[in-house]
Amino acid sequence: MRSVVSVAGSGRPVLVSSGKDGSVRVWDERSGGYGIQMTDLSKSRAFLSFDVSLDGYTVAAGTELHGDDVSVLYWDPRQPAAPLRTHSSTHSDDITVVHFSPSTPGVLLTASSDGLISLSNSEETDEDEAVVNVGNWGCSVSQAGWLPDGSRIWCASDMETFSTWSEELDLLQSHDIRGPCLHSGPRTWVTDYLITASPSSPSGDSSLDVFVGSNEGDIALLSNRDLSTPQSSAQWSLHKLWSTGHEGVVRSLLWDEKDQVLVTGGEDGKICVWPGLSQGGLGGRGVVVEDESAMDVDSDLGNKRSRSRDMDWDAEDVDPNGKNGKRLKR
Known part of the structure; x- marks a missing residue:
């Protein structure tokens, strides 16, 4: 569809x-x-x-x-x-x-x-x-x-x-897509699977944007500036993390370029609407729609999640030398 x-x-x-x-x-x-x-x-x-x-x-x-x-x-x-x-x-x-x-x-x-x-x-x-x-x-x-x-x-x-x-x-x-070449600089992200790729370039550059996920339900936006040179060693860049919305594998994703929002659906029966890159910061929260008869919408995800740690973090949380980088894979 x-x-x-x-x-x-x-x-x-x-x-x-x-x-x-x-x-x-x-x-x-x-x-x-x-x-x-x-x-x-x-x-x-x-x-x-x-x-x-x-x-x-x-x-x-x-x-x-x-x-x-x-x-x-x-x-x-x-x-x-x-x-x-x-x-x-x-x-x-x-x-x-x-x-x-x-x-x-x-x-x-x-x-x-x-x-x-x-x-x-x-x-x-x-x-x-x-x-x-x-x-x-x-x-x-x-x-x-x-x-x-x-x-x-x-x-x-x-x-x-x-x-x-x-x-x-x-x-x-x-x-x-799960390889170590995707880990760049002080920001550590471990990919479990690819969700999809988008030619609309939400990262703001001319490269293809690749959305990947973790088994815990977190989503990352990656890009590589050189996808045309055969077997190029160009590094992947991490642009954005969306976390604390899903609690399982994310199966579908739509990037709305006009309104700068991301819509995702997962095996947990939820549809999440996330702010885009224009909101600033590396992490992002969204609005979640539960797959229930009432279809309740709760915009305060912080009150709905009792996760062991806050995975919605900004670039400022990371030590420049990479010593305090947070690893998102459990």
């Missing part, structure tokens, strides 16, 4: 979703229902990923593996009754990623559990001619996207590895 700028000439942001019911839906916030539904007619296959082109007139979705069949389908949302075309030879397992290029119209990035990352011409009707470039990471790809400049690609695997690729899909870098 995601918000897109426009679909089928709507001229306003809309919410689009795909699901295991075999449909991609464009929702109408005024009616509370969907205004457009795209399906595969004769087949009922779960759509695991989707995206909408920059102009809003092409929708692409990737299916899960059903028998030996896995496909990328394309629709014109103005005529949603049937797909325009189907590409069935790009991948051989669940298609976990579908993203249109932010800089080159018609270019579609797909990635799959088969370990392949692919760039295709979404406007090509001949499937044999559609695939432009293919890269093989050799591990199941769970997430992928474009770097801010649109010329490079990032990927994340199910094994907590992170990689970057050129526009020709040559592997540039591959890291274990």
Whole structure:
């Protein structure tokens, strides 16, 4: 599910979703229902990923593996009754990623559990001619996207590895996101898993921003200024910590660049809304929405948590020589 700028000439942001019911839906916030539904007619296959082109007139979705069949389908949302075309030879397992290029119209990035990352011409009707470039990471790809400049690609695997690729899909870098290279200076952060990456650059520089988490529910924003040089030794930087909101693994994250807030959801059944970097300081508290029938909102997280120590700390808490740095991993 995601918000897109426009679909089928709507001229306003809309919410689009795909699901295991075999449909991609464009929702109408005024009616509370969907205004457009795209399906595969004769087949009922779960759509695991989707995206909408920059102009809003092409929708692409990737299916899960059903028998030996896995496909990328394309629709014109103005005529949603049937797909325009189907590409069935790009991948051989669940298609976990579908993203249109932010800089080159018609270019579609797909990635799959088969370990392949692919760039295709979404406007090509001949499937044999559609695939432009293919890269093989050799591990199941769970997430992928474009770097801010649109010329490079990032990927994340199910094994907590992170990689970057050129526009020709040559592997540039591959890291274990939990590795010691992420520990920089007096600020010590230990990563347990990658949540996602954002091309909207909340850290304020031109690099990709990588959100990572700890098993205790804490979140950190990291970046690396050099993700394009093959096997660069450039250090990762820690920009922000968000703590004391979740009590388990964080599974989803949305960075709202316009309003400078972070929204997260975790296995603890909570949705947390956090202040962005503009609030200053390294640490940050937020508003938590409990997953209960009453949906209570409590903005004073300090009164709701009885953690053994305060993990919401600022850069001033750290000794310049690193002797008093607080380690966030228990």
